[in-house]
Amino acid sequence: MSIYTIAHSPDADDIFMFYAIKFGWISSKEIKFKNIALDIETLNEKAIESFFDITAISFALYPYIKDEYALLKTAVSFGKGYGPKLIKKRGKRLKKSFKVALSGKFTTNAMLFKIAYPNAKIIYMNFLKIEEAILKDKVDAGVLIHESILDFDNSLEVEKELWDVWLELAKKELPLPLGGMAIR
Structure with missing residues (x-):
């Protein structure tokens, strides 16, 4: 077997x-x-x-x-009209070299984020810990994925939809390829 x-x-x-x-x-x-x-x-x-x-x-x-x-x-x-979101505390202004939490260096959201914010200081952590890291001021902002993009704390706001970064790159409204399954 x-x-x-x-x-x-x-x-x-x-x-x-x-x-x-x-x-x-x-x-x-x-x-x-x-x-x-x-x-x-x-x-x-x-x-x-x-x-x-x-x-x-x-x-x-x-x-x-x-x-x-x-x-x-x-x-x-695939995301169409939505996808990972860069969030921060409500009213906070991000500096050019702000500290951000991402869910991993090989993720699609990291790739898009690095294109849009090349000067940011990146910290990688489990996606389930990103919202808490922002709330506790361990980072200035973070990119949320999965269900966390739908239900985050009211004291936080969206700074940028990574869907918009994708649209700027694609130059037309194509679905955002997020992830899939691969076989050896």
């Missing part, structure tokens, strides 16, 4: 996609799946090591792993 690891983020849509595998609803005598949920930057780093058989990745990472992994045609994430 072959055992394949499927690694994805703990984000609700990823969990939903792999629910049947996680709870053993898919059975085969030849194949068994091992389901693993990790934050996207850990998944990206593990993909660089070719660690998992099937893994979620940020599309910004794909050029670095294209010789080891192929993209799957399903289980992709």
Whole structure:
């Protein structure tokens, strides 16, 4: 019997996609799946090591792993009219070299952020800790992803939608490629 690891983020849509595998609803005598949920930057780093058989990745990472992994045609994430958001405390003015929290250096949001704010001082942390880091003044701002873009503290506000950075680069309204699944 072959055992394949499927690694994805703990984000609700990823969990939903792999629910049947996680709870053993898919059975085969030849194949068994091992389901693993990790934050996207850990998944990206593990993909660089070719660690998992099937893994979620940020599309910004794909050029670095294209010789080891192929993209799957399903289980992709695109934003249209929305996406990661740069947030800060309400009314705060950001300096040119402000300190920002990002969810990982190989993420699509990091790629777009670095294009828009080349002088910012970047600190990488788990995406679940970014809002708290802003609230506790550990950073001046942070880029929120996943469900956190929908429900953040009222004392925070959006400085920039990374969707707008994407529109400026694309020069037309194309879907923002965020992430997908890759297979070795």
